[in-house]
Amino acid sequence: LVVFTLGIFAGCGAPKQDQKAPVAKPEEQKARVIRAGIGLNDKHPQYQGLLKFKEIVERETKGKVQVQIFHSGQLGDDRTMMEALQLGTQEMTCPSTAPIANFVPEFSVFDFPFLFPNTAVADKVLDGPIGKELLDKLPKQNMIGLAYWENGFRDLTNSKKEIKTVADLKGLKIRTMENKLHLDAFRLLGANPTPMPFPELFTAMQQKTVDGQENPVATIYLQKFYEVQKYVTDTSHIYSPFVLLMSKKFWDASTPEEQAIFKKAAEEARDYERKLNREANAKYFDELAKAGMTVTKLTPEARAEFVKTVKPVYDTYKEKVGADLLARVLAEIEKAGK
Template sequence: MKRSIGWVMLVFVLTLGACGAKDTADDTKAEASDGETLELRVGVVVGDWSPHYKAAEAWAKQLDEESDGKIKLKIFPDGQLGGEREMFEAVQKGSLDVGLLSSSVYSAFEPKMSVLDIPFLVSDFDEAEKLMAGPVGEELDKLLLANGVRNLAWAHNDFRIITNNKQPIEKPEDLSAVKMRVPESKVLADWYKELGTMAVPMPFPDIYTALQQKVVDGQDNGPILSFAAKFFEHQKYLTVSNHQYSPIGFLFSDSVWAKLTDQQKELLESTAAEAAEIEMQAIREFNETAIKSMEEAGLETTYLDGEQLKAFKETTTPFLDDIRTVAGDELMDLVLKEAGYESQ
């Protein structure tokens, strides 16, 4: 990895604040006429330091060039148009043209999308890309479209890891001694509770203060956000567990899409695919840089080996039935098969 990437990240991410809703999405200004400039608004929940933003920026530049300036993307970072839930709903309604949004909110609008919450479904970015580029990604695209959202491309959000200030986490039993801030995901919250963890639900903006004041011992997030939000300043141990993967979609309002010309649609699709490739490579680099930076900051880091991962994975299988009930047998079986997931 080039060190310059790491330094760029260090400069930008340390200024990252909480990504709260600042404004609501206005009515879309998209027009389909060939003779006029098409201006589309793109919502991104994180800042201009992030791979998500860089992807949107690359997408905008490519579109501008290939359309001879007739398609413009106006990017709104830092949650200016709302949080991910608000932006997803705005895309559904057509009051926001595009959102680069993570899968963390999908199941709130389409419960079957909870198949993406399966812990240890994939173990690395290579496996994740293969999964989302195949039949699973296609089926999830159909579910989104049925909810008024057209996905133009899949890319990466991040894998989740564990940090805490109590002890190294090397086996499932180690979590029983840790008071953990848990995410909104019901599957993960229930999993931590099953392991005997004292699980504390908490909004993202409250995590740093809670760690600082020892209200909780640890937290669960992706490496990029864990580093960006400076959680490592009040943590001693990092476990690279990759226990849950989250993609993002280049989500386009289907009601807006219906107003576009075939040429505009073709350009948007082809350039979105190129931007997604840029984003996925950037996420890989940022993920690695974040982990190394936290190690350099003094966190004792544990990389789970095959046997350790197997032990953790075994603890999650009871939750597969709950997800199957919501997602249905057909989709559940497809996801497990394509992911090469083997129930223990």
């Protein structure tokens, strides 16, 4: 009956010229929604950073763009979420650069072990021209890179034994991200690495499918890995940046003003996320000890051995990643360190 009545109104009720008056279509009246998915949980600084991004975007667009955040892999793992961004079936995600390298190989330049000496130098390179040059390769993959956030320096955990030297790693089954350079680096260390999406990791450790894994301390603590891992060593072997990614489809459907808001919000939230993340990575080593883990600091000699053992990946991956790009990154690090 309702449909019938409306039909009569639409057909006969209104004069002809009124039908031509501009009327907003239902989809234009509704706010556009960004669904942002991450693999980490809602305790992690990355989630707090996304809350900040949401607050800025919703305020500056006066509610025309809404942000919904999905944590703990609710929308999938890093690879599936990036594929969804490419298709335009999801709007945002924030993976480490390591899985992005499967889409844009040059991102592997940040996978070289022991590359950045500290976070200040990493910031300079990532927020400078080289970082931008890499982000500029993403649109070809139907993604937009808004800013580099921080995952951090990765440390090693396992359930079997204390790792004090490279030799201790022999034969240990270590989960790595889905990234060839990481796999090869762990093979050089004598481990038995296996790639696995992050959302499967906790169960894999619990069921002893893998002995160990490597992630920054904030993740190890906030994801409660201490419940299934006994030993943690401060290897700091790789610095993982995050990239805040947007689907190119969504970006292209946004106005230039909205695009500027997304970019600004991504950068403001980046500074906030990095600050929280650095505090977290600094304080959680002690918390891991309190939670019952054996915390091991590498001696300078042991660290030197780790550095030397993985060095060959610089040669094997130089060409794949781009010899010129690697040389420029190393030169920038030199410069920034001074």
